[in-house]
Amino acid sequence: MNKKLNLETVINTLSLIQNNEKLSIDTLCKHLTVNEKELFYLLSIITELYSQHGELLIDYEYNSEKREFIFNINSSIKNITQINDGEFFNIFFLLSTNTIYKQLITENEDVEKFYHVLSKYFNVDVFENNNTETIDQLTFFEENFISYIKLGTTEEYSYRIHPISLTTNTDGIILEALDLDDDIHKTFLINRIVEVFDKSEYKNKDKFKNSNVDLKFIFNNERVINSLSHKNMKVKDKQATVKFYSESNALDFALNHFNEIEILTPQSIAKEISIRKKQLFKKLEL
Numbered sequence: 001m002n003k004k005l006n007l008e009t010v011i012n013t014l015s016l017i018q019n020n021e022k023l024s025i026d027t028l029c030k031h032l033t034v035n036e037k038e039l040f041y042l043l044s045i046i047t048e049l050y051s052q053h054g055e056l057l058i059d060y061e062y063n064s065e066k067r068e069f070i071f072n073i074n075s076s077i078k079n080i081t082q083i084n085d086g087e088f089f090n091i092f093f094l095l096s097t098n099t100i101y102k103q104l105i106t107e108n109e110d111v112e113k114f115y116h117v118l119s120k121y122f123n124v125d126v127f128e129n130n131n132t133e134t135i136d137q138l139t140f141f142e143e144n145f146i147s148y149i150k151l152g153t154t155e156e157y158s159y160r161i162h163p164i165s166l167t168t169n170t171d172g173i174i175l176e177a178l179d180l181d182d183d184i185h186k187t188f189l190i191n192r193i194v195e196v197f198d199k200s201e202y203k204n205k206d207k208f209k210n211s212n213v214d215l216k217f218i219f220n221n222e223r224v225i226n227s228l229s230h231k232n233m234k235v236k237d238k239q240a241t242v243k244f245y246s247e248s249n250a251l252d253f254a255l256n257h258f259n260e261i262e263i264l265t266p267q268s269i270a271k272e273i274s275i276r277k278k279q280l281f282k283k284l285e286l
Helices: 007-019 025-032 036-049 085-097 099-107 109-119 124-129 133-137 222-226 247-256 267-285
Strands: 022-024 058-063 068-073 144-149 156-169 172-179 184-189 193-197 213-219 233-236 239-244 261-265
Touching: 007 025, 007 036, 007 058, 007 068, 022 025, 025 036, 025 068, 036 058, 036 109, 085 099, 085 109, 085 124, 085 133, 085 156, 099 109, 133 193, 156 184, 213 222, 213 247, 239 247, 247 267, 261 267
Parallel strands: none
Antiparallel strands: 022 068, 058 068, 144 156, 144 193, 156 172, 172 184, 213 239, 213 261, 233 239
């Protein structure tokens, strides 16, 4: 393939064919930004992925005269809206660790190619030090509630999140999610998620020891405010006031942008940032 196969392309392909029984090859190529050869390759990967006991759960017929695909989707998976990163990760985990699935890589060229694609996004070395059961408990693209211990602390914080994607790096498995209370994207280390719990427990969790906090600051880069929800923000010239759900979240934001903003209020956060800066500079001098 001239174009690299990526997870987003696979997800978009699956979404299109589940919502349309018939699609022309031109329509698919246009929406997916692929050529015809790449399209057939994508479809072969998806049909191979969605098979069970030799039965194809997603299959298709191609009418060369009409240049049209007719898709046949097994009723058992018709309610699936899309394959998400959690499912991709579980597939990668099985292909990497299970003897039977590992054999598929050597026996099936398409599976081998697909595994190679997944290997660019996920690192097999992280499995030893991460609790992959947490991933199974998360529901992607829906409301989830988690308890999380931040780096450098021992205190648990509760978050209402919308999981989006998974990646890996040297720290482990990384969950990218939308914090539904602060309306900003955040990342969480899977091995620091203590639990995934029910909505009914959320109000009883002691995440927020304080109420909403208005963080007022001067910024020198538009990129800082572009990352925030405008419905919780007031901006005049180079000064912004942003409402955060808690002081801890406001502090997180301030720490992430301490080189680009000057905190005006509240003084508790301004003081904490000043202390952290001094500590950092001392370490750099060593």
